[in-house]
Amino acid sequence: QKEVEQNSGPLSVPEGAIASLNCTYSDRGSQSFFWYRQYSGKSPELIMSIYSNGDKEDGRFTAQLNKASQYVSLLIRDSQPSDSATYLCAPKAGGYQKVTFGIGTKLQVIP
Amino acid sequence: DTEVTQTPKHLVMGMTNKKSLKCEQHMGHRAMYWYKQKAKKPPELMFVYSYEKLSINESVPSRFSPECPNSSLLNLHLHALQPEDSALYLCASSQDRTLGEQFFGPGTRLTVL
Numbered sequence: 001q002k003e004v005e006q007n008s009g010p011l012s013v014p015e016g017a018i019a020s021l022n023c024t025y026s027d028r029g030s031q032s033f034f035w036y037r038q039y040s041g042k043s044p045e046l047i048m049s050i051y052s053n054g055d056k057e058d059g060r061f062t063a064q065l066n067k068a069s070q071y072v073s074l075l076i077r078d079s080q081p082s083d084s085a086t087y088l089c090a091p092k093a094g095g096y097q098k099v100t101f102g103i104g105t106k107l108q109v110i111p
Numbered sequence: 112d113t114e115v116t117q118t119p120k121h122l123v124m125g126m127t128n129k130k131s132l133k134c135e136q137h138m139g140h141r142a143m144y145w146y147k148q149k150a151k152k153p154p155e156l157m158f159v160y161s162y163e164k165l166s167i168n169e170s171v172p173s174r175f176s177p178e179c180p181n182s183s184l185l186n187l188h189l190h191a192l193q194p195e196d197s198a199l200y201l202c203a204s205s206q207d208r209t210l211g212e213q214f215f216g217p218g219t220r221l222t223v224l
Contacts, residue, residue, distance in 0.1 A: 032211045043201055043215040044154065088153055092211035098167060099211045101153035 003027060004102035006089050012108045019076040021105045023089030026070065030091035033065055033072045034099065038086045048074060079109045115216035117202050123222045126192060132219045134185040134202030142208040143185040145177060146201040148218075154201055160185060161208040192223045 005024045013019045021035075032051050036044035050056045050063040050072065062075040072091070076083055086104040115136045124130050134143065142161045146154035159167035160179040168177075174196075176188040185202055199220055203213040 034211050034213075043199075043218045045215065046212055049212055090211060095209060098156050098159065099213065103153050 003100045004089055004091060006102035006105050008103050009106040010108045011105055012110055013079050015079060015081060015109055015111050017079050019079045019083065019107055019109070021074040021076075021087050021089075021107065023072045023074075023091075023102055024070055025072070025089075025091045025100075027091065027093055027100075028067075028070065029093040029097075030067075030070075031094045032092040033063070034090040034092070035061075035063060035074045036088040036090060036101075038088060038104065040085070044088055076107075079107075081109045081111050083107060084109050115202055115204055115214050117200075117216035117219050119219060120217065121220045121222075123224065124189065124192065125224050126194070128192075129188070129190045131189065132187040132200055132202075132221075134187075134216055135183055136204040136214070136216075137183055138204065138214065139182075140204035140206050140214070141182060142205045142210075143179065144203040144205075144213065145175075145185070145187050146203065146215075148199045148201055158187075159208060166208060189221075192221075194223050197221055197223045 035048040037047045038044045048063040050065045056063045060077045064073045086106045088104040089102040090099045092099045118133045145157040148154045157171045158177045163179045178186040199218045201218045202216040205213045
């Protein structure tokens, strides 16, 4: 089993719709969870961090965490063509552990 | 200053060349990272420096040699690389190594001929 599982996509959604990106992880010691956005040819950019079970909202983005199910998701409301990118899920165990990146889900928002 | 800078943006080198990649941050971060990223793959951790000391080496071949001259600077020295080492090399920093909130530089696109 891979440490971090993401559907590589592409996930295509129409402009204005909700995009739902999902991630499962295998390390039950994971305590912190991060979503990075990476545009083609660019470097990753941190867009969300979530540390406790439940939802965390930041503008059009909502991260959802369920540690019991080892599942973290990212919802993007009112999707825009500028949201078209690859979204990397990155859980991290506590202490001096490294961040582990998933393969990323490619999102395409169709105008 | 909230950015990580990397130079050069692009680098083409032969297998016998010696070159260096440079990374700089002025956010007061005490952890700095080198990643390698191939097309359609996630970033792959190479090295972690924490408080200017090498704390993680992910079994990287010795033809890659990291250096952290001070808390703001990180270098990656390259020697006798192979064509398969061609990739995007990313530098990142975080407040300290316990945190996963990493800030990435724009990367150096390396081509080995």
